[in-house]
Amino acid sequence: MSYCNIGDTPKVYVEFNGQNKQTYEPKISPIDVSSEDYYPDGINYSPTGYQISFYSPNNGIRLAVVARNFVIHDRGSIYSSIDIQLCGQDDFTINYANIDPSTLVINTAITCGNSKPRTKKTKIHIKKAGESSDLFTVFGDYPGTFQVACNARCPDGFCECPSLGYPGYCCLDCRAIASELRSITNSLRS
Incomplete structure (x- = not known):
């Protein structure tokens, strides 16, 4: 949504769950400000986890691990690499450099044993009105809110x-x- 007129001095007040309010002062107006909720975990994340197995040509065996998440990186050859987030970890902690993605098997019957819900985040985008590139992008914990003041020091x-x-x-x-x-x-x- 567009805010302010040409010549205004906008201030954008941004607040995320459990965090202090932040102020951004773009040196341009009018501006477009929008928010977007997202999950940083990606599409393969599972709160309960699963067993993932694949063939590794490096050691010529099939490997299996129980994980909450994985990301495959296509290296432009027959083999790809994979990053894996194990059950007790918050980040991707294991990387296998060479796997055959066509051998990937997910077994949802084997889980982590406990559940870890997805983390929801919010992005606030601040752009010059009518432009597609962000002047600022601010990330934080969900929910995220913003308010815009055009000439006053406080928002409406x-x-x-x-x-x-x-x-x-x-x-x-x-x-x-x-x-x-x-x-x-x-x-x-x-």
């Missing part, structure tokens, strides 16, 4: 209040303040 729906700390002001959510004031008023009337 927020009030600017003086603050002793840097940058000398803070932005407060007007709806939250109004709700608290209604609550206080109702308490006083009781």
